[in-house]
Each structure stands twice: as C-alpha cells, then as structure tokens.
C-alpha cells in the first residue's frame with residue numbers, strides 16, 4: 001500500500017477488481033471503514049487523496065469529494081463511513097459486526113450519537129484551537145465518562161462483546177487521536193489512568209486487535225499531522241517512504 005496521497009492532476013489508478021476505498025491516512029472516518037474491511041478479512045485497495053488539492057475524479061465516487069468512499073464495482077461507489085460500514089456488514093455477513101438483537105443495535109447507534117460531542121470537542125482542540133471553550137473540555141470528559149460507564153455496565157472486554165464490533169470500530173479512530181492532544185499542548189484533554197482505568201484497559205485491548213493494529217498510528221504521528229495542519233500546510237505524505245529518495249549532498253563550490 002502506497003501512503004502517497006493523489007492530488008489534482010494525478011490519474012486514477014486502474015481498478016484491480018477488488019473493493020477500493022478512497023481515504024486520507026489521517027481521517028478518522030476513513031479509518032472506521034478500513035477497520036471494518038480488515039475485521040471482515042476482505043481484500044481491498046486503498047487510494048489516498050489530498051483533501052486540499054483533490055483529484056478531479058474523486059467527485060465521481062463521492063459527490064462532495066469527502067472520504068471515505070467505497071468503489072464496490074468499477075465506477076460505482078457509496079460514501080459516508082456509516083453507510084459504507086452497514087453496507088459491508090450486510091453484504092459480507094460471515095464476520096457479523098452487529099448484534100442480532102435489534103434493541104442492542106439501536107443502543108449501539110444511540111451510543112455513537114451521544115459520543116459525537118466528544119468528537120467535535122477533539123476537532124476544535126486539534127484543528128480550530130482559537131474557538132476552544134471550557135465547555136468543550138467538559139463535553140469531551142463527559143463523553144469519556146459515559147464510555148467508561150457503558151463499558152462497566154456491559155462488563156465485556158469490548159462494547160460489542162468479547163470481540164469488537166461495529167460500535168467499537170466506529171469509536172476507535174477518535175480514541176486513537178485523542179491521545180495526541182496532550183502532545184500538542186492540550187493537557188486538559190489527557191486521559192488520566194487513575195480516573196479512566198477501565199477506559200484505558202479498553203483502549204489497550206483495542207490497540208491489540210489485529211484489524212486495528214495494522215492501521216494504527218501513534219499519538220506522536222497524529223500530533224505531527226495536526227501540527228502541520230495548524231501551520232496551514234497539512235503534510236498528507238509524511239508517511240510516504242517513496243518520497244524519501246536520492247538526495248545526494250551537493251558538491252561545495254570551489
């Protein structure tokens with residue numbers, strides 16, 4: 001998988017016959033779909049997109065040019081992480097990621113809804129820190145407290161059960177990024193081990209799930225991306241090793 005993000009003017013790579021996900025390496029919504037594809041052991045290609053200089057063809061797959069979008073047949077796609085993930089769960093039911101109980105499925109969806117406040121507090125802290133209010137910090141911690149309480153009530157390793165499911169893969173990309181906030185100076189967003197013992201145990205378990213592990217990025221890496229974004233030049237290709245090449249030291253002028 002190339003970590004290079006294609007941009008305006010770049011050609012669309014040929015379709016290989018596998019499912020193809022259009023994504024951006026640091027996008028939490030795209031990560032949700034990557035995790036579901038991984039959890040279901042599906043074969044797929046990933047195409048990363050520079051969201052500041054979008055390639056023209058992304059609009060053929062996603063009308064607003066947002067990621068993720070999933071090309072399920074040549075030239076045909078669906079967009080939005082939840083729409084994609086529910087589609088995948090129905091189309092490929094062998095590894096079922098939702099409960100068979102309709103009430104539990106509704107509860108999982110409601111839980112994701114109530115966590116949205118913590119997510120938007122994260123976005124403000126990371127990408128629009130001038131707009132940060134004390135209420136954002138409160139909302140963020142309320143979200144974490146609710147999550148910890150829910151884990152205690154359910155009494156299982158993951159929210160879904162003893163294996164992770166849709167609800168866990170939907171939350172995780174944000175929890176992964178929350179750990180970057182103290183590294184960019186937002187110490188009030190730290191996930192303190194004493195207060196959040198059960199939550200931290202859950203996060204450690206998630207980091208060890210194979211579907212997560214293979215796509216996981218450290219808090220330091222997320223912090224670097226956030227900082228580059230803050231300087232007005234988001235470094236989409238910071239993980240692209242093919243870009244590091246051939247720089248020979250120049251000969252000094254005599």
Ligand SMILES: N[C@@H](CCC(=O)N[C@@H](CS)C(=O)NCC(=O)O)C(=O)O
Pocket residue numbers: 024026027028029030051064065066067068079080081082
């Ligand atoms: N509700 C969408 C949100 C997707 C989204 O906001 N993606 C961002 C990147 S993380 C994006 O594509 N931004 C580019 C833009 O809005 O033009 C989903 O769940 O997939």
